Amino acid sequence: MLEVRLFFDVPAPRSISARALLEYSRRCIGFLEIKHSVNIVITGARLIKKLNKRFLGKNSVTDVITFEAGRPAGAPASEKERLSEIYVCLPEAKFSSRRLGHGVVRELMLLIAHGLLHLKGMNDDSASCARKMLLAGENLADRFATFCLAEGRPLVPSATKTGFLRDK
Numbered sequence: 246m247l248e249v250r251l252f253f254d255v256p257a258p259r260s261i262s263a264r265a266l267l268e269y270s271r272r273c274i275g276f277l278e279i280k281h282s283v284n285i286v287i288t289g290a291r292l293i294k295k296l297n298k299r300f301l302g303k304n305s306v307t308d309v310i311t312f313e314a315g316r317p318a319g320a321p322a323s324e325k326e327r328l329s330e331i332y333v334c335l336p337e338a339k340f341s342s343r344r345l346g347h348g349v350v351r352e353l354m355l356l357i358a359h360g361l362l363h364l365k366g367m368n369d370d371s372a373s374c375a376r377k378m379l380l381a382g383e384n385l386a387d388r389f390a391t392f393c394l395a396e397g398r399p400l401v402p403s404a405t406k407t408g409f410l411r412d413k
Contacts, residue, residue, distance in 0.1 A: 247282055249274055254288040255335050261350055270357055272389040277365050281327035285357060293334040308337040309356040311363040331360030354390060358382035
């Protein structure tokens, strides 16, 4: 069964609606026709630096890392049983949002979109590819932020909870 799960490994600012971010992620996944489960983890600098060093050989903090993890142990070999994970660094999202002049929610949306685009096979290895990915991420954020707002699920609520969220 295809599942999309959102985890907060760090306390979420009040300006972030985990439910709306989860809905946004689901809409993007459907639009991109990703056919397997995805975990999205909003984390801190320490964990993302550790992952970056261990798996990519870079001893630095980064904004987003995507893993196409394959099948969970013991799962049958079907597309729907595959699991990918996207780690988004909240401190980097906050820093970038200030530098770029938009809100942290917008930056989180862009970083989630970026991770999902990697799952669809896009890469940002060259300046040209990076520009294409940036534009595609902005298009996803624009398309589905509007949908979530139109459906009455605001992306900036008055309060939010931290921890695991999953709609049934």
